Amino acid sequence: MKRLISVHAAGENCVLVTGTDPEDTGADPLATPAASGPYGTPLSSQYILILCNAIGSPVDSKYVDVRPDHVTMTPFHVAVASTDTLYVWQYRTAVSKLTSVDASGAASAASGLRRKEGRERLFHVDDSSVGGGGVAAAAGSGAAAPVADPICSITASSKYLLVARESGVVLQFSLPVVSLENRFTLRCRPAVMQLNCDSTRFSVIDIHATLSLFDMEARATNAMGVLTQGEHLPFERRDVWQAVWAADYPDLWAVMEKTRMYIFRGTEPEEPTLR
Amino acid sequence: MLALSFPSRSPLRSSGYLCRFDDLTTTSVLLDDVMAQPDKPERATMVVQHETRSLRDSRMLLARTGLKDSAQFIEDNAHPRLWRLLAETALEKLDLNTAEKAFVACQDYPVR
Numbered sequence: 116m117k118r119l120i121s122v123h124a125a126g127e128n129c130v131l132v133t134g135t136d137p138e139d140t141g142a143d144p145l146a147t148p149a150a151s152g153p154y155g156t157p158l159s160s161q162y163i164l165i166l167c168n169a170i171g172s173p174v175d176s177k178y179v180d181v182r183p184d185h186v187t188m189t190p191f192h193v194a195v196a197s198t199d200t201l202y203v204w205q206y207r208t209a210v211s212k213l214t215s216v217d218a219s220g221a222a223s224a225a226s227g228l229r230r231k232e233g234r235e236r237l238f239h240v241d242d243s244s245v246g247g248g249g250v251a252a253a254a255g256s257g258a259a260a261p262v263a264d265p266i267c268s269i270t271a272s273s274k275y276l277l278v279a280r281e282s283g284v285v286l287q288f289s290l291p292v293v294s295l296e297n298r299f300t301l302r303c304r305p306a307v308m309q310l311n312c313d314s315t316r317f318s319v320i321d322i323h324a325t326l327s328l329f330d331m332e333a334r335a336t337n338a339m340g341v342l343t344q345g346e347h348l349p350f351e352r353r354d355v356w357q358a359v360w361a362a363d364y365p366d367l368w369a370v371m372e373k374t375r376m377y378i379f380r381g382t383e384p385e386e387p388t389l390r
Numbered sequence: 391m392l393a394l395s396f397p398s399r400s401p402l403r404s405s406g407y408l409c410r411f412d413d414l415t416t417t418s419v420l421l422d423d424v425m426a427q428p429d430k431p432e433r434a435t436m437v438v439q440h441e442t443r444s445l446r447d448s449r450m451l452l453a454r455t456g457l458k459d460s461a462q463f464i465e466d467n468a469h470p471r472l473w474r475l476l477a478e479t480a481l482e483k484l485d486l487n488t489a490e491k492a493f494v495a496c497q498d499y500p501v502r
Contacts, residue, residue: 362412364469367442369408369416376402378416378442385443 120156120183126190127169128206132183153198153265154184164193166206177204180236185269187276192290196240196269199262203236203277203293205379236293240278240286270317272310276345277317279305287331299329299345311360313366318358318368326355326370329384350382376386406438413471414445448472452479457488470496 118134150158162183174271182197191209195202207377235285240262268279275296276288283301285308288294303321310317315332333346354372361367378385406418418438424431441449444467451460457480464472477492493499 357408357414359408359411361414362410363471364414367411367414368409371408372402374405375405376404376406376408376416376418376440378440 118157118159120162121186123186123188123193125188126207128174128188128190129167129171129191130186130188131165131167132186132195133163135161135163136180152182152184156182156184158182162195164195164204166193175206177235179237185268187271189271189273189290191273192271192276194269194271196266196278197378198265199240201236201238201240201266201269203276203290205234205291209291214223240280260339268305268308270308270310272312272314274314275310277308277310279308279319285329297331297344299331299347301327301329301347303327307358309358310361311365312362313365315365316361320355320358324354324356326352326358348382352377402440403436404440412497414469415471416440416442444469445471445475448475452476457483457485461488461492464492468495470498474498 116133118136120132120134122132123130134157152158153373159182160199161178161180164177164179164183165173166177166272168174177203179195179202181202184197184198185196187194191205191207193206195204203252213293264280264282264284266278267281270277271290274290276290278286278288279301280286281304283304285299285301285305286295287297287299301319301321303319303323303325305319306322307320308317316328316330318326318328320326328348328350330346330348331344334342334344335346337343352370352372355370356373357371359369361369366381367378369376404418404420405422406420408418409433416417418440420436420438423436431478448460448464448467451463452475452477457476460479461476464476473492473496477489477496480486480489480492
């Protein structure tokens with residue numbers, strides 16, 4: 116596999132992200148490193164998302180113009196983000212069929228094609244009209260000037276796609292129909308986010324390796340008397356490099372701090388630390 | 391409620407990459423070891439599983455006390471994995487009533 120950028124997996128599938136430009140055989144890659152984007156993604160004129168099944172055979176692929184600075188995958192969707200543009204591909208439907216197979220079925224050719232259009236979305240992060248239009252409708256927006264507040268992290272579950280920006284604003288899009296539901300503000304600049312299994316909370320590891328939790332269900336009235344949704348919990352852990360939620364229990368998660376693993380129930384460590 | 395005191399334990403020392411957390415068990419891959427010999431990874435030594443405290447406690451309870459006390463503990467810490475553990479232990483001890491109840495609780499039964 117040449118020009119591989121990243122690998123992501125969810126459920127029974129995985130996706131390989133690669134660039135399209137032919138291999139440069141003449142130059143020594145160490146002497147002249149390839150040009151790369153702000154998040155270290157090698158630059159290429161186009162990128163390929165190769166969907167593979169459980170035994171690693173390619174079953175579908177998509178060519179995208181969006182530079183894959185951030186990629187996330189759920190059992191139904193692949194989402195790709197550059198600093199300003201989002202691409203969402205629903206590769207599987209709830210009835211457990213790959214959408215590519217669905218669309219090529221001869222019996223449902225007409226309805227399959229019509230639905231296929233809704234399986235891919237491409238939009239600018241500042242596009243306020245998310246919900247309408249498919250790939251063709253939004254294709255022109257990528258050429259705009261550099262975005263003022265770049266995307267710095269994305270994550271997704273079966274219910275939501277979360278898009279964090281460097282200012283700490285997190286956009287919550289609903290899935291499978293991509294539409295903006297909510298806008299949260301964090302007190303940090305996120306590097307990695309993870310949603311829990313029932314999509315009520317997400318963990319945030321910021322660029323200083325501090326982990327915190329955000330409760331999306333919490334409702335509060337702020338000083339202006341306006342009802343706000345979501346609360347960035349005061350709980351914090353330092354020197355964290357990975358956090359993983361339990362797949363079957365919404366309040367349980369494991370965290371890696373340096374070379375130690377802790378398991379938490381809510382905000383209480385399950386294993387008391389040695390003092 | 392049972393008042394057993396379990397020894398408090400230090401966090402697990404590990405540099406593994408957490409790849410899965412389900413059934414009250416975390417699965418980590420020791421990527422440093424995998425990268426040392428990427429052509430022949432060994433599942434036995436490079437994949438580490440760790441059970442959460444409630445699963446270990448339930449196991450210990452089942453070994454030390456009866457099914458009845460364990461069932462109470464599991465009811466208080468309800469999780470399908472714990473019910474499955476109780477169901478299997480009860481089956482081994484031929485306590486079929488408890489086993490049936492536990493299998494129902496973890497929804498492991500044929501639907502007609």
